[in-house]
Amino acid sequence: MTQTARTRIGILGAGQLALMLAEAGRRLDVDIICAGQPGDCAEQVAPVVAVDLDDAAAVAAFAAQVDLVTIESENIDATVLHGLNLYPNARAVGIAQDRLPEKSFFQVCGIGTAPFAPVDSLQDLERAIVSTGLPAILKTRRMGYDGKGQVRLHRPEDAAAAWEEIGRVSCILEGMLRFDAEVSLIAARGRTGQIVFYPLIENHHRDGILRTSIAPYAHASTLQAQAEAYMTKILEELDYVGVLAIEFFVQGDTLRANEMAPRVHNSGHWTIEGSKTSQFENHLRAIAGMELGSTESRPTVMLNCIGMMPSVEETAQFPVLFRHDYGKESRPGRKVGHLTCAASETTVIAEWQRRLGQI
Missing domain, CATH: 3.40.50.20 (Rossmann fold)
Structure with missing residues (x-):
């Protein structure tokens, strides 16, 4: 044979x-x-x-x-x-790496976003303030992540200082939305067009860096179908193969897209222990032409370890905790690992989230 x-x-x-x-x-x-x-x-x-x-x-x-x-x-x-x-294709990566075509693509797909305007000069910024309103965030079009490349504006007179602080590079000005929660949806699409979805994930940030992710989002019942419809539209429009993550703002019963990531995503690390098939395995299955695995999941909370890993003694209080140490040198603001707690009961997750937040 x-x-x-x-x-x-x-x-x-x-x-x-x-x-x-x-x-x-x-x-x-x-x-x-x-x-x-x-x-x-x-x-x-x-x-x-x-x-x-x-x-x-x-x-x-x-x-x-x-x-x-x-x-x-x-x-x-x-x-x-x-x-x-x-995989995914260069078109998908190109859209996701520049905030202006990314926001425009969301709108073409019928997905709402915060108001935004392109900015290439101080004069553009002053005009954009009028069209988007304040408060707003000036964001570099490229290379921004974990809160980097962003400046907040609260008054029109903040424009000149913000333009200098951002480095006089191509940006977008994005109006700040009032929202109930920040969530993300992760899905995988295979070469045959098969799509699998994970449950909506609630995300909490600190200083612009993802700190905790909780799955499933407690109020996902009315939003999961909406998120999946948006995701399907994007995956099929891009003929996408692999894992894609979309971050949303929740406003009542409406989702507004923030950004997308054409890769496995930090908010999906919980799937290693929390799902039958992790986002990492499903990404490899998708791009290698294999059948996608089940995304059946259990309630899970994930904590990013920022700067340094907690000691074993600090985490010993958790009965079912998984440590992921990336082996990276400790440094302020750096993701060096993550912790995951998975449970059979959703009610346990809220308590674990509270206790993990004390680490």
Whole structure:
């Protein structure tokens, strides 16, 4: 009997998302190789090849060694990605890495957003303040994450200082919405068009960085179908393959899109222990052409460890706690790991969320 060759998957990047993808790959008939730098945390579980991700020729040479390529960050120049056997495709990545086409794409798909306007000069900013209203947030169009590349404006006279602080680069001004909650939906779409959804996730941020995620969102009953309809529209419009995350603001019984991530997402880390099939495994299944796994889930809370990992003594109070240490050097504001608690009862999660928040 001829043995079927294992699928070789290349990941552009070798950080913690690549680490968790590589861990998931151990359970599948795939081999993972990462493009990054020596010492990147994915090196703990997968080979890491030194590649400059800004060098199109170097990326193409890496891609030639594998069957297909995926990403762990959308902040790779989309022009570097064209011509690769890439999942998700370069169009999806290009839209997601620039806030202006991203917001415009949401609107084309019939999905509401906060009011926004492009800003390329101080004069643009002054006009945008009139159209979007205040308070508002000035955001760089590219490379913003974890609260970086953002300046809040409360008064028209804040414009000049905000423009200087942001670095006089292309931005959007986004009106600040009043909202009830911040949630995200994670889904996977396979090559055949099969789609699976995870439950809506409630997210809490501190200083612009995701701190906790709770699944399922307590008030998801009226919103899950709406979120899934929006997600389906986007996945099919982009002919998307892989995991996609969309962040929403909840306003009563309405969802407004904030941003999307064409990759596995921080708010989905809970799926490793909380779902039958994690977002990481389903991403690999999708891009490798396999059938997608069940997303049946149990109530779960995830806490990001920012700056440093808590001691074992601090976490010993939790009866069912899973520690994920990324092996990264401690540094203020840096995600170095996460903790997950899963339960059979939704009521337990609120108490675990409170206690985890004290760590």
